[in-house]
Amino acid sequence: MEAISPWVLFFAAIFTGNILLTYFLGMCSFLSVSKQIKTASGLGLAVIFVLTITSAVNHIVYYNILQPLELEYLRFIVFIIVIAATVQFLEMFIERFSEVLYLNLGIFLPLITVNCAILGVSLFMVIRNYTFIQSVFFGAGSGVGWFIAIMAMAGIREKLNNKRIPPQLQGPGIALIITGIMAMAFVGFSGIVQIQ
């Protein structure tokens, strides 16, 4: 795995292996917070931020604590705990030091503690044996990919606001269909680079 450049991983995580549109991770907050561009961008930025930091922290925890002790099977529970603690820490930190950042992104932080995209990225990084630098780039790229996906979705849903949608499909129904179509478009990229 040493061979792949971090930058390739970064862009691959955005386009060919989009965490949301190819792996369908982080769907719940994607569906529920994509009604307005303003809130979607706040949540998307928070995801980029947290993904980058937690993939770095989890990389350190996995290779320095779990692997030497042969406790790899604990990674699910440990990753979740580390993510939760990191998010809490970041929330306090941001509230103290940057009011602007707290208003735009801090209030979304508690929402994404349990976002499965965050855990998914940490697990992928272990399964695919990424180095530390690769992991950070992969985490940031996945975050940007998720951000782009939710922004596109919010834009489309804002346009749909006053359109006539069959009542059975209103809300999550139409959102899932749109996600499916977007996913098909993104899967079209997947021939360019294979990062598995």
Add this chain to the structure above:
Amino acid sequence: MINTILITILVVAAINGLLAIILIIAEYYFSNYGECTIDINQGKKKLTVTGGATLLQSLNSQKIFLPSACGGRGTCGYCKCTIEEGGGPLLPTEEPMLTKDEIADNIRLSCQVKVKQDLLISIPEELFNIKEFTAEVNAISDLTYDIKLITLKLKNPKEIEFTPGQYIQLQSKPYENVKSSVSRAYSIASPRTSKENIDLMIRLVPEGICTTWVHQYLKENDQVMFTGPMGDFRLHEGEGEMIMVAGGSGMAPMVSLLAEIHEKKIQRKVTYFFGAKTKDDLFYMDKMEEFQKLLPDFTFIPVLSEPKPDSDWKGKTGLVTVPLEQYLKSIETDAVQAYLCGSPGMINACVKLFKNQGVSGDRIFFDPFA
């Protein structure tokens, strides 16, 4: 095998413990804002508090009580105050409760603003009069099947000064599954002259935390705490007729207002529409009769919305707005003042009706509890 289990437990516990310690230390450093000074009304009062809590909590701890009916969750919008300096930017949680003009005037919800630095705020002068009272329950009696009359004897301080129409906030105590105490607003039903005892009328709200406590757990001789008096609902100067509209426990402030009208020997015409469902929901009929004799020109009109078919009800029927509309159409409304107390639905319907009949908004008075 046993080793693996032990190591697993140890490692998970160690990681958890380490993270917990980091978070505790972080909280100590990051959420510690040191001593902050709150300057109220240009130096009228200066408070020194430990930063980190909300402004509402900090003021409460210093015995300054802003009204708050929701208990600091940002849903009632009562705890508004002007923050001239140090409040930071407007939070998304405040936005829905504030109008554009209020935002321009630096009005904020004190339950959402955290004290992180020295603050310069202003609050209405009369809020300095709001005190915390300890009282003893003197009597509890049933007014109807779901409304109780609670008489509180004040212990500390021993007397309360209030304007009829104002309300207090009763603090419920934890019971059964309800672990926290909540504050809810209730109008004072007793007259201004009764300074040592106050009456409250409390209707049982299904699932209501405070009303369930009052109805099922509160006993005579119990100690209770409340803060008050609060609210702008009061008698206003004027020449024209006063029309009161109330429903259920909305009777409370009206009784106090009627006593005030008698006390002050106000000679204006007063008409009081009281809405109820059935005859069982009517109460204080004798008291109203008494007021009809005491006051120079007072008419009490009870209105039943669902009188039982077998009852011998001869009065008005329908929603309270029906006879009210007929009445308003039959009089000159140029100088009429409206005094309302009841459910938000009733108040909204009445405000609309009064406005349609030529009573402008500045002559319609009510306290919107929800």
